[in-house]
Amino acid sequence: MPDQRKTVIDLDEELLDRARRELGTSTKEETIHEALRIVAERGGRLAAVQELMSIDRDWDGIVDDGNTPTSDRDAM
DSSP states (O other): OOOOOOOOOOHHHHHHHHHHHTTOOOSHHHHHHHHHHHHHHHHHHHHHHHHHHTTTOOOTSSSEEEEEEEOOGOOO
């Protein structure tokens, strides 16, 4: 089990509820852990997409240029 510590923080309850609905989670703890996991793994997803895009191939019709991630912030 990962290292877990109890931390007291003020949360935006409306934002947390929106995240819970989007993620399909049922508790605050589950929602926060899932959101943290998604953010922590985002760099790996971006690197995988960039690696695929570096392959010398005709991507026309496969990838919509308007939806191609261009930065870490876009790769979600």
